[in-house]
Amino acid sequence: MTSQSFQIAAQLAAMGQAPKDYADSVANAVDAKTDFTIIYPNGGSEGAPAAIAANTRYVMANPFPNEGGQPVKVRCELQTLIAGVWANEGFSYTNSGGSGATASQISTGEIVVQVGYTGFQISSTNVGDGHGNTSSYGASRTARVLVWKVKGAVA
Structure with a gap:
């Protein structure tokens, strides 16, 4: 991994559950329209x-x-x-x-x-x-x- 990759991984880890929750809400919104x-x-x-x-x-x-x-x-x-x-x-x-x-x-x-x-x-x-x-x-x-x-x- 590059240092930039480590930085991104560290930022995502610090965010905890938020990115997954956001991805789930987007997936649910798309699913409701199709x-x-x-x-x-x-x-x-x-x-x-x-x-x-x-x-x-x-x-x-x-x-x-x-x-x-x-x-x-x-x-x-x-x-x-x-x-x-x-x-x-x-x-x-x-x-x-x-x-x-x-x-x-x-x-x-x-x-x-x-x-x-x-x-x-x-x-x-x-x-x-x-x-x-x-x-x-x-x-x-x-x-x-x-x-x-x-x-x-x-x-």
């Missing part, structure tokens, strides 16, 4: 996730309670299940219509999943999903939405 959960569209649950279908819109309640009379701001990521693997879903538009699905929060605070007109008819290379599939997978997929409560908002 959270995470998974919700399932179309009446699904963790034990029985449901499929989402082509050309369909699913509106779900925000899983976090309002704060100060305002909806809690969240970040959403739609995931679909293929061959036992959950991965993010992409979206693309072609001449035959939109393919894929997205999840987002609307100004009312609700979470919306929108599935494209053609369902999931395009490969991963075209929609950018995480599955890596090279062929289309039809009109429906089992789905879930990862939801993060976030601090800060853009009105």
